[in-house]
Amino acid sequence: MSKKLQGNGLWESSRMMLPEHKLEIIHSSKELKRRQPMVLDEQEWESIGRAMAQSLALRQPIAIRMYHPFEELAVIGVVDRVDNQRGRFMVDGEWFESRDIEGVEEA
Incomplete structure (x- = not known):
């Protein structure tokens, strides 16, 4: 059968x-597999601001973790400029949105 x-x-x-x-x-x-954006508190934003200011002033490379819905991204380089009015920053000649930052580490 x-x-x-x-x-x-x-x-x-x-x-x-x-x-x-x-x-x-x-x-x-x-x-x-979609990731949700992290919500950062005041203390984390302050440490991110300090790390970015230090990178800008001393030309030290940093690794900035960025939000992406489907993967983990990191921007690694030296912060060239910070534009607080538009909520963005420049690393190695490329602009990124500040609202997408999830964390900062030394590179």
């Missing part, structure tokens, strides 16, 4: 997946 005729074999052998279903499965699995 064929396996298709035993138990749930007929249903199992007749399944198919539409492209829309496949895309939804991929999208759902990606959403499960």
Whole structure:
């Protein structure tokens, strides 16, 4: 007797997946891996400000952990400029948003 005729074999052998279903499965699995942004308190913001000011004044490289929804990012380099009005900072000629900072370490 064929396996298709035993138990749930007929249903199992007749399944198919539409492209829309496949895309939804991929999208759902990606959403499960989404990270939430960290909420920093005043003390952490002060230590971040000190580290950035020290990097700016003494030209010391630092590693700044940045928020990204699906991966962990780090900006490593020397802080060139800080623009508090627009909420951004420049590291090695590239601007980054200050609100995306999750932490700072010495490089």
